[in-house]
Amino acid sequence: MKKAILFFSLFTITSSLVAQSNNPPGLSLIRSEDLKKDLYRFASAHFKGRSAGTIDELNASAWLVEQFRAIGLKPAGDNGTYLQFFSLVRKQLANNSTIEINGTPLQLWKDVAVSQLANTNLKAPIVYLGNAADIDTNTVDVKDKVIAIEASTKGINLNVSLPTWRYNRYIFARYGMPLLKRGAKAILFIADEQAEAAWADATENFKRGIYDLHEEANPNASARSAQSATATAPVIWLHAEAKQKLQNNTASINMNLIVSEYLYPSANVVGMVEGTDPKLKSEYVLYSGHTDAHGIRNVIKGDSIYYGADDNGSVDVAMLANARAFAKYPSKRSVLFVIHGAEERGLFGSRYYSGHPTVPVGKIVAVLNGDMIGRNNTDSAAILGVNPPHRNSSDLVSMALAANKEGPNFKLDTTWDNINHVEGWYFRSDHLPYARLGIPAIMYTSLLHPDYHTPQDNVESINYPKLKKMADWMYRTGWKVANKEMRPATDKDFKLER
Ligand SMILES: [Zn+2]
Known part of the structure; x- marks a missing residue:
């Protein structure tokens, strides 16, 4: 009996020591x-x-x-x-940048948001292509033109975190990028309902500009920027109401964008x-x-x-x-x-x-x-x-x-x-x-x-x-x-x- 008790208590002590040894000190x-x-x-x-x-x-x-x-x-x-x-190298749109449509100045970030930066000085007619979902971006002739299209959620998965931070980027990747690759000089997106809902969040991101590691610290930087020829054309967003002015294909744009760059x-x-x-x-x-x-x-x-x-x-x-x-x-x-x-x-x-x-x-x-x-x-x-x-x-x-x-x-x-x-x-x-x-x-x-x-x-x-x-x-x-x-x-x- 005694022995058994002794054995039992030794066993408990040992097992509790084993359990404790898994706990770091x-x-x-x-x-x-x-x-x-x-x-x-x-x-x-x-x-x-x-x-x-x-x-x-x-x-x-x-x-x-x-x-x-x-x-x-x-x-x-x-x-x-x-x-x-x-x-970091930071690029940001300078405050003295200007955008006018049909001679009317637009207020930066309120009337118009710049989603892709590029030093730009251009005056050109705007070619309205209609709704993004109806455009065949592989065949349309856009070379050297300023293109306006209406955004569309068609074919875009918004069942993700931060849809309001990502929507404009998704639209650009799906519709803007192919048009720039085909030689478009600038892209004007007209906001759909989704883009209107995303405007405040997205614009905060655009305002901040883009960042990269400073060149000295980043030997791959020049290789990367050389790849992105499509990053040299401006991309802007207009509110849904802009469609009225653009859809009859008589509008023109006068854009002077200045990109400031600093460490x-x-x-x-x-x-x-x-x-x-x-x-x-x-x-x-x-x-x-x-x-x-x-x-x-x-x-x-x-x-x-x-x-x-x-x-x-x-x-x-x-x-x-x-x-x-x-x-x-x-x-x-x-x-x-x-x-x-x-x-x-x-x-x-x-x-x-x-x-x-x-x-x-x-x-x-x-x-x-x-x-x-x-x-x-x-x-x-x-x-x-x-x-x-x-x-x-x-x-x-x-x-x-x-x-x-x-x-x-x-x-x-x-x-x-x-x-x-x-x-x-x-x-x-x-x-x-x-x-x-x-x-x-x-x-x-x-x-x-x-x-x-x-x-x-x-x-x-x-x-x-x-x-x-x-x-x-x-x-x-x-x-x-x-x-x-x-x-x-x-x-x-x-x-x-x-
Ligand atoms: Zn985090």
Whole structure:
């Protein structure tokens, strides 16, 4: 009897030790209260939506630097600091640009929106081709003409996130591009109902202009711009009512568009916890998030600040929590925390850091990227980079899946790697440039929601218990990767579809 009791209690002790050994040591340092407190600061009105390349993004970066310092991370950016600055080339329509139809000046952005920039000085008759859906863009004669067509939703799938941000681009790709390729001198789209509904959101994007990494940092830039001969013609949008003036084919346009081009700063915030193993400490597990959101824009439901609490404050504060855990209990490998700048403008921070890493690129053993991890049901989540052709490391994927089982035990949606998925999200977040270099990479997310890219993506809408579970999952994965003897291998057959 006694013996049996003794055996039983030993067994309980042992099994509870085994269960505990799955918990990384710093787990209790990932606290809901910290996540909430940090997010209420970072995604507050104070940083005005952290638009890439603005003083607001830089202020938010400075705040992150101070958190890194307080946590005790080592500076791992450039010049012994936590920052890595880089420059964007920004092109924007100059305010003194003018557009007149039949001699009547149009007010920029209110009466007319310029969706494709090109330095232009032209006076020409407008050729009205009718509704886009009725035009055969492969045969119509448009050479050297200024073409007007009415937009149409026919054949366009708008069952996607952000239809108002994408509609004008979809229309251009389907109807504008072929006409420019056939030699049209300029395209005037007349808004249909859908384009009218999208006008405010779309115009905010057009106003901001276009961005690229600065040439010096970007050897492929000239090759890319050489490809886009169709990008040298102007494309503009007019309201639906313009049809009346244009449809009898007697109208003319006088357009003087001036494109201003200038450099614009952004920054990556980079901190490190040094590993404890004399050999493995020269290798790095890289946590990835992004600083920027969408700034101040058109009003939706009474607010104009696009706070980006979920996108991507949620991940940034989860990284701070992970940093606290690793700082207190360092792993064998070193851990890098990189919060990228200018993700929303085209993954510029991650493109820059992966091209100019502050540690040897071959020593980055894995990238754990997160994008929007604080919304939707508490019991479910998603991971990208988990199925071919986006899976580039089966090793890393198994560790992430095991970490999920041991901790949050989310029901996982793994459908987002499907190459026919309408969102194509794998190509829209910061793990991508690293994956392209063959570095094992995954992305954590709690998926999209109707407040995505609106002022309602705010701190009040975050599911904090969910956010804590996501932060735990990222920590458990990172802890495994950072301590395992062998670094995760890159799958031999990894090849992205585009
Ligand atoms: Zn994002």
